Amino acid sequence: MKLGILKAWDKLHHRHYVDACKALKVDYEVIDILSANWIDKVKTSGCDGFLCRPPCDFQERKSIYDEKIYFINKFLDKPIYPSFDEQFIYENKRNMASFLEIMGFPHPKTNVFSRKEDALQYIESCLYPIVFKSNVGASATGVTIVRDKQHAKKIILSVFGRFNSLLTFGKIMFLKSNKLYGLKFPAFGSIQKHYVIIQEYHKIKWEWRIIKIGDSYFGHQKLLTGDFASGSGIDAVGWIDPPKELLLLVKEVCEKGKFLSMSVDIFETVNGEYLINELQTHFGAYDRPQMYIDGVAGRYIFENGLFVFEEGEDFNKFRNNILRVEHFMALLKNEDLAKVKV
Known part of the structure; x- marks a missing residue:
């Protein structure tokens, strides 16, 4: 089985996928989808699916990227990861607002x-x-x-x-x-x-980041710096066991949206409300664990109706792309193509 890694403007984004594929011994090919003959490269690559990393800097670049993966997924009938729908919402707050309102999830009006x-x-x-x-x-x-x-x-x-x-x-x-x-x-x-x-506007205590990639869940607090909770820097993170209520909320968001890889940022207001602020299929993360419970790194797995903690420091390697590649390979091997073609 062979995966295509879509390369665009950023010289580093695709390299984390490359590192993950090398670590997992997965055959891959890097394809420049900004080249004039990108369609021919996709068609002749022999890849079983394509790993995507949309840009987040300029609206025009994001639109161009969305257009290209739309044709790869919808007309060339090639599986992509993450799914087209979650990438269409990524770095598009207009689309995100429509999704949250239609689905009835709690969010700031x-x-x-x-x-x-x-x-x-x-x-x-x-x-x-x-x-x-x-x-x-x-x-x-x-x-x-x-x-x-x-x-x-x-x-x-x-x-x-x-x-x-x-x-x-x-x-x-x-x-x-x-x-x-x-x-x-x-x-x-x-x-x-x-x-x-x-x-x-809602006055908040902090923001929770809950991540779901495949069957893995992670969570931590993004602490306030001034008016905002960016989560940038180790001192801006609270390593607190995330409320199970939020894990279940993110599980529901991903199931209803058919999302494969999603980070959900959730306000906790001073009034105790939980409100979804961001949906990001890709998100800023370094090669460090995304959750610690009582000082122990790990993840949650949902089993038999319960979230079960599994200890480990390597789940988030290569900026979480080790999990993404593993999940995509599992979907392709199980021919669960509906999840990556819808």
Whole structure:
């Protein structure tokens, strides 16, 4: 059996799949899907399935990647991992909001506006503060907490244009650069135009990250740094046994969405509510365990209606891709192709 590893813009993303395949002694081929003859490369590769890692930096790149795997999966009839649906939601907060609302999962109320007049009408009567989000962006990138109508109106007019949408400059994000002594610079390549995503604001204690890859579950806290819980850095993580209620919630999300590899970030509010904030089929993670119970690294497996802890330090190797490759191979060998073709 042979796996294809789809390579795109990032020179490192696909290498973690390569390392996992080497460790598991799985035959593989790296395919550049940005090349002019990418379709021919996919068709003639002889691969039984394809491992994907979408970009998370620019909306245009994400759309191009989605288009390519759509044709690989739907028209060339090739299995892909993760599934197309969970990658379609990945780094697309508009799609994620629709999924959560349709499925009825608890989440902060989110409104997506594609008309300026609708957005302006909303901010006249909504409760402040509110949260503006860009469609693409990880670790609180593109997230703005807005505390008054004047600020909200300024963002809306910048996104849609004051007079005509053809003349809009868009909302420009400013990013901090460590190479420039912490100075911020305008990220012109990530300008947001022609839509706004406005979410209800909830005061939170922290955020839970619950991960499900195949039959493996992991969980930990992402602690607050200022207004946000990015989970970046070892000191921003709480190694606490995750509530079984949240493990069951993520199990239900993955079953209803037919998701194969999913990280679910869940707010725990000061009022004790659990609200889903993010769904990410890929997520930032280094080669370290994603869960410790009483100082012991491991994972949960769901067996006979219970979550059973299994000790181990190597489940999350190669940025969790060891589990992804193992799961994909198991699905292909069992010919459980519906899960990777739907």
